Amino acid sequence: MFKYVKGALGSILFTNPLNARLWLTYKCNYACGMCDIRNIGRGGEMSLEELEVVAWNLKRMGASQIILTGGEPLLRSDIVDIVKIFAPHGFVTRIQTNGGPHATEDLLSKCYDAGLDDISISIDTLDAEKQDRICGSKDVLKNAMRVLKFCKNNYSHKGVVAADIVISAQNFFELPELMEFTNSLGVFFNPCILTRLFSRPSEHGEKKYVSSFDLTRLNPGDVEEIFRSIEEYIKKDYKILMSSRMLSDLKHYVKTGEYRWGCMAGLLSFDIMPSGELSPCCDTIDAAFEKPIANFKYKDFLTQYRNEEFQKKCEDRRERCPGCLYACYRDPKYLVSDFFVQLEALHKSIKFRKVFK
Ligand code: SF4
Numbered sequence: 006m007f008k009y010v011k012g013a014l015g016s017i018l019f020t021n022p023l024n025a026r027l028w029l030t031y032k033c034n035y036a037c038g039m040c041d042i043r044n045i046g047r048g049g050e051m052s053l054e055e056l057e058v059v060a061w062n063l064k065r066m067g068a069s070q071i072i073l074t075g076g077e078p079l080l081r082s083d084i085v086d087i088v089k090i091f092a093p094h095g096f097v098t099r100i101q102t103n104g105g106p107h108a109t110e111d112l113l114s115k116c117y118d119a120g121l122d123d124i125s126i127s128i129d130t131l132d133a134e135k136q137d138r139i140c141g142s143k144d145v146l147k148n149a150m151r152v153l154k155f156c157k158n159n160y161s162h163k164g165v166v167a168a169d170i171v172i173s174a175q176n177f178f179e180l181p182e183l184m185e186f187t188n189s190l191g192v193f194f195n196p197c198i199l200t201r202l203f204s205r206p207s208e209h210g211e212k213k214y215v216s217s218f219d220l221t222r223l224n225p226g227d228v229e230e231i232f233r234s235i236e237e238y239i240k241k242d243y244k245i246l247m248s249s250r251m252l253s254d255l256k257h258y259v260k261t262g263e264y265r266w267g268c269m270a271g272l273l274s275f276d277i278m279p280s281g282e283l284s285p286c287c288d289t290i291d292a293a294f295e296k297p298i299a300n301f302k303y304k305d306f307l308t309q310y311r312n313e314e315f316q317k318k319c320e321d322r323r324e325r326c327p328g329c330l331y332a333c334y335r336d337p338k339y340l341v342s343d344f345f346v347q348l349e350a351l352h353k354s355i356k357f358r359k360v361f362k
């Protein structure tokens with residue numbers, strides 16, 4: 006619990022980054038309909054030596070949580086050594102995986118032995134065929150369940166074991182069932198709310214939307230019952246990693262399509278590209294490839310990062326962005342600025358203290 010609370014206090018008192026999402030690779034063995042990672046792929050991957058410098062820079066910034074993501078991070082053959090680089094710095098170290106067949110019990114155990122705290126495994130639905138359609142692969146749900154249960158049964162004393170659930174029009178009406186399922190399994194429900202899809206311009210410059218995932222196409226009259234159930238589950242202390250404020254934002258978005266907010270991406274939370282460039286968030290990677298670039302793999306990163314021109318660039322990028330509902334950027338901002346969210350986080354930490362060691 007100490008690492009989590011210390012990180013939250015560092016952010017509340019000193020605006021230290023709460024989470025850094027490190028994309029270890031652009032490679033993925035799935036082809037999910039809501040993800041365009043396969044179309045990005047610019048720049049190479051960092052070596053272990055370069056990742057040592059990334060860890061050193063994050064430590065100097067006071068970052069508290071590192072999320073090893075991708076692409077699919079467990080496809081990196083040196084993933085265990087990567088965990089060994091970050092864990093000793095005292096970060097809450099988490100892997101975000103699709104839980105595919107490559108996520109073997111042996112590999113997962115080695116990651117935990119190397120110092121892994123948290124793991125989150127992607128699941129969108131309890132319908133196996135639908136899950137395969139979403140991910141463009143086979144036996145996706147079966148594999149993800151295997152990983153989820155293995156980590157829960159063997160390593161939940163280490164930290165959070167969560168199901169990462171991308172909330173979209175594809176699974177909105179299944180949310181109560183998914184929450185019942187994760188809660189009965191004893192794992193956390195970690196939502197990622199889909200707002201824009203393929204929001205980066207394609208090679209022709211236009212924005213592409215996949216309407217079958219679009220939450221705003223739902224009929225407002227049909228969603229009330231679902232929101233009532235979710236509110237009930239939050240009140241009952243189900244293992245749901247979403248603040249009540251975030252839930253109210255989601256409700257507002259589904260009903261009105263509005264998602265603008267006072268974004269602080271690039272400060273409290275940010276993304277690091279496979280080749281080390283900083284991007285304010287997962288949707289602004291264009292900013293990472295424009296000059297001036299702040300690259301984590303260099304020892305002078307902090308000088309570049311604190312440079313007024315670079316900060317102005319991040320600010321401009323945030324202002325140009327129409328908004329989003331990504332909890333990993335919104336909730337840190339709410340945690341540092343909203344007393345009610347702080348109380349709620351404290352309540353959850355006490356309630357789940359066996360997990361938040
Ligand atoms: S598993 Fe994750 S990274 Fe891979 S295609 Fe799906 S959403 Fe994208």
Ligand code: SF4
Pocket residue numbers: 268269270285286287288289322323326327328329330331334
């Ligand atoms: S609002 Fe902020 S976190 Fe959300 S997509 Fe835009 S820049 Fe990223």
